[in-house]
Amino acid sequence: MRIIQALPLLAGAFSVLSGAGTALSQDAPAPQPPAADVGVAAMFPAELATGDPVPAEILEAGEGLFRANCRQCHGSRGTAGVPLKENAKLEDAYYLTGTILTGPGYMTGFAEHLDDGRIAAIASFVRSSWGNDYGAVLPQDVADMR
Amino acid sequence: MSKGYVNGRLAAWLASASVAAMVLGQPALAEIADYSEVTPERLAQPEDANWLQTRRTYDGQGHSPLTQITKENVGQLTEVFSHATGPYNTLAEFSALPARGAHQAPTIINDGVMFMTVYDGQVIALDAVTGEEYWRFNRELPQGLVPVHPTNRGVALWGDKLYVTTLDAHLIALDAKTGEQVWDQTLENWENGYYSTLAPLVADGVVMAGTSGGEFGIRGFVQGFDAETGESLWKTYTIPAPGEPGSESWPGETWKTGGGPIWITGNYDVEEKLAYWGVGNAAPWIGALRPGDNLYTTSTIGIDPASGEIRTHFQYHWNDSWDWDEVVPPTLIDLPGENGETEKLAVRFARNGWIYKLDREGGELKFIEGKPYVYQNVFKSLDPVTGRPEYNEEAVAKLGERVEFCPSAWGGRDWPAESYDPATHTVFISVNENHCGAMEAAEVEYEPGVLYLGSGLEMTPTEAARDHIGALQAWDVRTMEKKWQVNFKSPNWGPVLSTAGGLVFVGGTTDSMFRAFDAETGDELWSVTLDGGIIAPPVSYEVDGRQYISVTTGWGVDGDRFQGFINAAFGDEGDVPQGGTIHVFALPQT
Numbered sequence: 001m002r003i004i005q006a007l008p009l010l011a012g013a014f015s016v017l018s019g020a021g022t023a024l025s026q027d028a029p030a031p032q033p034p035a036a037d038v039g040v041a042a043m044f045p046a047e048l049a050t051g052d053p054v055p056a057e058i059l060e061a062g063e064g065l066f067r068a069n070c071r072q073c074h075g076s077r078g079t080a081g082v083p084l085k086e087n088a089k090l091e092d093a094y095y096l097t098g099t100i101l102t103g104p105g106y107m108t109g110f111a112e113h114l115d116d117g118r119i120a121a122i123a124s125f126v127r128s129s130w131g132n133d134y135g136a137v138l139p140q141d142v143a144d145m146r
Numbered sequence: 147m148s149k150g151y152v153n154g155r156l157a158a159w160l161a162s163a164s165v166a167a168m169v170l171g172q173p174a175l176a177e178i179a180d181y182s183e184v185t186p187e188r189l190a191q192p193e194d195a196n197w198l199q200t201r202r203t204y205d206g207q208g209h210s211p212l213t214q215i216t217k218e219n220v221g222q223l224t225e226v227f228s229h230a231t232g233p234y235n236t237l238a239e240f241s242a243l244p245a246r247g248a249h250q251a252p253t254i255i256n257d258g259v260m261f262m263t264v265y266d267g268q269v270i271a272l273d274a275v276t277g278e279e280y281w282r283f284n285r286e287l288p289q290g291l292v293p294v295h296p297t298n299r300g301v302a303l304w305g306d307k308l309y310v311t312t313l314d315a316h317l318i319a320l321d322a323k324t325g326e327q328v329w330d331q332t333l334e335n336w337e338n339g340y341y342s343t344l345a346p347l348v349a350d351g352v353v354m355a356g357t358s359g360g361e362f363g364i365r366g367f368v369q370g371f372d373a374e375t376g377e378s379l380w381k382t383y384t385i386p387a388p389g390e391p392g393s394e395s396w397p398g399e400t401w402k403t404g405g406g407p408i409w410i411t412g413n414y415d416v417e418e419k420l421a422y423w424g425v426g427n428a429a430p431w432i433g434a435l436r437p438g439d440n441l442y443t444t445s446t447i448g449i450d451p452a453s454g455e456i457r458t459h460f461q462y463h464w465n466d467s468w469d470w471d472e473v474v475p476p477t478l479i480d481l482p483g484e485n486g487e488t489e490k491l492a493v494r495f496a497r498n499g500w501i502y503k504l505d506r507e508g509g510e511l512k513f514i515e516g517k518p519y520v521y522q523n524v525f526k527s528l529d530p531v532t533g534r535p536e537y538n539e540e541a542v543a544k545l546g547e548r549v550e551f552c553p554s555a556w557g558g559r560d561w562p563a564e565s566y567d568p569a570t571h572t573v574f575i576s577v578n579e580n581h582c583g584a585m586e587a588a589e590v591e592y593e594p595g596v597l598y599l600g601s602g603l604e605m606t607p608t609e610a611a612r613d614h615i616g617a618l619q620a621w622d623v624r625t626m627e628k629k630w631q632v633n634f635k636s637p638n639w640g641p642v643l644s645t646a647g648g649l650v651f652v653g654g655t656t657d658s659m660f661r662a663f664d665a666e667t668g669d670e671l672w673s674v675t676l677d678g679g680i681i682a683p684p685v686s687y688e689v690d691g692r693q694y695i696s697v698t699t700g701w702g703v704d705g706d707r708f709q710g711f712i713n714a715a716f717g718d719e720g721d722v723p724q725g726g727t728i729h730v731f732a733l734p735q736t
Contacts, residue, residue, distance in 0.1 A: 072292050073244075075596040082602050083588065104714070106603050106707060108244050 040065075041117025041139045050093055051135040054124045058136070062125025065118050069110065070126075078130040082107075085130035093137045096123050097145045116142040176280045178271065178323045182257040184303040186350060190416045195688035197255040199411075200300050200345045201563060202685070205478035206413035208565035209644045210686035214693035215733060216647040220662050220672045222733050226694065227277035229728045235266040237287065237296055237313075244294045245707060246724055249700020250561075251300035251345070252641075252683035253728060254308075258690075261308060261322070262698065262728060263298040263345075269310055271325060274696075275689050277730065281325035288314050291336055295358060295703050299411065300345035302353065304373045309353050311342035317355045317369075319376060329376030333357050338594045339364050345411045348373055349421055352451040356384075356408025356423070360471065363429045363598035366406035368421075368447075370454055380454030384408065384425045384442050392441035395464075400436040403592050405429030406443045410473040410561055418509035420448045420457060422478070422492065426471035430600035432543045432587040433465035440465055444472040446494065448509060460504055460511040462496045463535050467543040467585065468524065469555035469603070470497040476504060477566050477573065479623060493623050495519060495564060495575050497557030502533065503626060517626060519619060520558035520579040524551050543587045543601065554583030554605040556708050562654065563683055565644040567665060572629060573621045574650045574665070576638040578708075580611035605711040615712070618642070618652055620668060630668035637712070639705040641683035643695070653680025653697060656709060656722045660684070660697055660729070678725015681705050694732045699725025 043058050054062075067076065078084035090096050100119050103109030110119060116139040123137035182188075184198060192198045194211040201208040215223065237243060247265035253274075254261040260274040267285035272278060287293075293313045301308045308322045314336040319328040333355060334340035339362025346355040353373045356366060366384035371377060384406035386393040396404060405428045412423035428436060428443035441459070444466045448458040462472045476492035483489050492504040492511060499522030505512040513533030518525075524542070525535040541551040556578060564575035585601040592598055607615060616638025620629040640654020649671070650663040658679050662672040679701030686695050701722045713719060 071596060072294075073597045075591070075593045077591065077593070079591045080593060081597045081599060105711070 040121050041115065044117070044120065044136075044139055048136055048138065050138055050141055054128050054136045058121050059125055059128060062121035062123075065114070065122045066125055069114070070122065073107070078126070084126055084132070087132065090127050090132050091134050093123065093127070093134070093141055094145060096127065097137060097142050101142070101145055111146065116140075116146075178259055178280050181259065181306060181323045183305055184256060189304075189348070196257065197252065197685040197687050198303055199254070200252055200683065201411075201413070204349070204414040204416055206475060206563070207477060207479075207568065208563050208642065208683065209567055209646070211646045212686050212688055212693045213645070213647045214688070215645065215649065215686075215695065217649060217664055217671060219733055220647075220649055223662070223672055223674075223695065223731045224734055225674075226275075226730045226732045228730070229272060229277040229279075231262065231264045231268070231270065231698065231700070231726050231728065234264065234726075235268070235284070235286065237266055237293055243296060244292065245296060245704075246702035247296040247700070248702030248705070249682045249698045249726060250297045250343070251698065252685045253696045253698065254301050254303060255685065255687040255696075256303060260696070260728075261301045261303075263300055263310055265297045265700070265702070267312055269301060269308070269320060269325065271322070274687060274694070274730075277728070283320055283325040283327070285312055285318070287312070288336065293341060294361070295341070295343055297343050297703050299343055302346040302348045302411075304348040304351075304353065307373065309346040309348065309355075309373075311344055311346060311355050313341045313343070315340040315342050315357050317342070317346060317353070317371065319353075319373075331371060331376050331378065333369060334364070338362070339596070342409075344409050347412045347414060347421060349414045349451045350419070352379060354412065354421060354449075354451060358407045358409040360405040360407035360426045360429055361597055361599060362595060363403035363405065363592050364407060365402060365404060366408050366425060368408055368412075368423055368449055368454070370451060382449060382454040382456060384447065386441065395439040395441045397437055403429060403598060404436065404440060404443065407471070408473065410475065412449075413475040413478050414451075415478055415506065415509065418506075419450065419452070420509045421451050422446055422448050422475045424473040424475045426473045427469050428466050430590050430598050431467065431469050431585065432545075432600035433467035434543065434545055434587060435589070435600050436465070438465060444470060446472070446476055446492070446511060448511065457509055458511045460502075460513065460533070462494075462500075462502065463498050463525075468498070468551055468583070470557050472496055472498070474559075474561055474563065476502070477564065478506065479566060479568070481571065481623065491623065493566075493573065495559050495573070495577075497559060498522065498524070499553055499558035500525065500528070501621065501626065503623065515626060519621070519628070520577055521552055522558065543585045545587045545589070548584055548586040550582055550584045552582035552608075553579065554581045555603055556581070556605065556704065560639070560704060562639055562641040562681065565642040565650070566623075567644045567646075569646065570665065571622055571624050572665065573623055574642045574644050575619050575621070576640045576642060576652060576654050577617050577619055578615050578637045579617065580608045580613075580615050582606055582608060605708065607712050607715050611712070612716075616655060618650070618663065618668070620650075620665070632663065632668045632670070637705065637708055639679070639681045639708075641681070643684040643686060645686055651684045651695060651697070653684070655679070658699065658701075658723055658725065676725060676729055677727050678723040679705065680725075692732055692735070694730050696728065696730045698728045699723075701725060
């Protein structure tokens with residue numbers, strides 16, 4: 001792909017290839033970055049403490065990240081897989097962030113894939129949804145767990 | 147990534163002078179000259195030199211009649227060529243894949259042409275002697291798709307076409323000579339948890355396929371298509387609708403989301419014109435959430451390819467609560483009897499840990515006998531007439547209570563295929579023992595495209611696992627006695643190849659080794675360490691009088707997850723190398 005981009009004159013050759021089915025023959029829109037994936041850490045006010053009520057902007061970012069990364073297993077209502085709904089274990093911010101980072105059991109670990117701000121936003125959203133009322137997790141909390 | 151990819155060969159080619167000719171409309175890459183058409187006769191009775199189907203023959207025996215490589219000379223095997231299957235596509239615009247992509251396809255061989263599929267939607271055609279690529283086909287997956295089992299298990303051949311399924315639950319046909327797409331059919335909507343990884347099965351002009359998704363509350367099916375046109379001919383659900391036979395085994399609306407996936411290629415009884423398919427687990431995992439036998443989950447069904455009619459079935463265990471998918475079809479064996487008659491058998495090592503010997507005479511499955519091949523603590527016994535198990539209630543999941551059982555959800559065997567040597571009446575199979583599981587059941591809501599389990603999943607190696615988990619077993623199907631067992635400290639996820647040279651080839655262990663054993667004794671005769679763990683089926687073929695052994699490295703998905711639990715239990719670390727290379731071996735030429 002890189003070579004084709006670097007050598008636009010070869011686009012004609014590539015279309016011949018495509019016609020012969022030797023390479024991609026399907027058109028697909030260019031991939032979009034995951035929702036709310038910029039500046040998430042910057043959304044956390046300096047005065048916000050772990051357990052504080054979560055600002056709406058962070059909740060919204062956390063929900064977008066949850067839908068992209070967590071919904072397939074935990075469901076949009078937090079009831080699938082290992083249920084997050086009304087889950088008292090979520091009171092412990094470090095338990096939750098550690099779980100997201102390492103992915104115990106069947107779960108994927110996200111340490112290499114999501115930065116501290118994004119994980120904090122997801123954890124803050126989960127701790128504030130579906131009957132859970134445990135408040136914010138800060139990017140620094142996630143950094144401490146790494 | 148946007149459309150397109152460039153592998154090394156293509157990059158080099160693009161940079162070459164021949165590109166000018168391409169722009170002027172010359173043939174793209176190499177069209178395969180003199181491609182041998184795959185006829186019904188050839189599939190029913192393949193030449194010794196070829197490996198035209200995933201298990202070589204319709205009966206699923208996975209055995210090569212070739213004899214050039216023997217117990218005496220196998221020690222001289224050397225690599226003839228290796229070929230990287232990458233580079234790969236970005237599988238999903240998702241931050242972390244649920245599993246590493248795995249290579250689980252055999253190389254399919256047709257008169258010197260090799261076909262290989264890759265977990266990311268590629269199909270590769272190459273020269274089976276030199277490894278030179280003829281063409282690559284590449285399919286891009288839709289945005290938002292998160293493949294939980296990123297793998298593919300191979301192509302099916304028919305006429306001048308080949309068929310492959312995709313992670314977005316399509317069945318596509320390609321021109322085998324050029325890699326050009328001929329048709330594309332949707333099996334189901336991937337957004338509802340359907341995906342497909344199996345190699346299709348073609349019989350009498352009908353190409354059949356099904357989908358995975360037993361963990362997402364799908365309703366499983368086998369669907370038949372006209373191999374030429376792609377027209378859908380029938381779609382037979384593995385879970386009957388109200389009023390259909392077996393529907394009484396599902397309460398209320400549970401049949402709509404009851405699972406029953408089809409994710410391993412069926413076998414075909416040519417004489418009876420009956421395709422045997424294995425049906426996986428019911429959904430959700432916990433039987434208490436869908437009281438009843440839940441037909442045809444955890445069963446083998448016999449489907450008429452012409453009509454799609456289910457003509458026979460056998461259920462291994464009812465109301466599954468252990469995620470013991472019974473997706474591998476039985477091996478079809480015609481066993482010469484003592485009085486000159488032939489016993490028509492269907493022999494199956496179930497994921498539930500028991501071996502089943504079934505009669506398939508007249509296209510009807512009937513229980514003959516069963517016995518455990520690994521430790522299992524759920525069955526008290528099998529009914530001697532019907533084979534129906536009686537359960538130890540302490541090992542059956544109940545709501546709100548944690549229940550332990552052995553073996554774990556990965557079973558005594560998972561999907562990796564056994565082989566059968568008809569000359570010695572012996573089945574060779576990779577098994578895993580000394581691991582137990584636990585589930586704690588809870589009510590669960592259905593949401594399309596979301597896990598629908600009703601329990602978490604635990605796996606714990608037992609104390610005996612410090613000695614071994616994986617093993618290779620050899621069983622005499624006449625006596626139903628085990629002839630030998632070779633143990634591996636590591637799990638064994640290797641599909642098995644046996645050859646008429648008296649050899650058994652298998653990878654499957656976490657040390658990335660590929661080994662050959664003496665089929666009679668289980669003695670290890672040869673081994674090589676490759677660039678990754680092997681969970682793809684080895685195959686054997688012959689071109690110009692030379693016998694080859696081919697296998698592809700590519701560790702991932704369930705083998706990787708299983709190892710994660712073992713590492714956690716034993717405090718071990720370290721990943722198994724992923725590999726992703728086709729390796730081909732032969733004896734040195736004199």
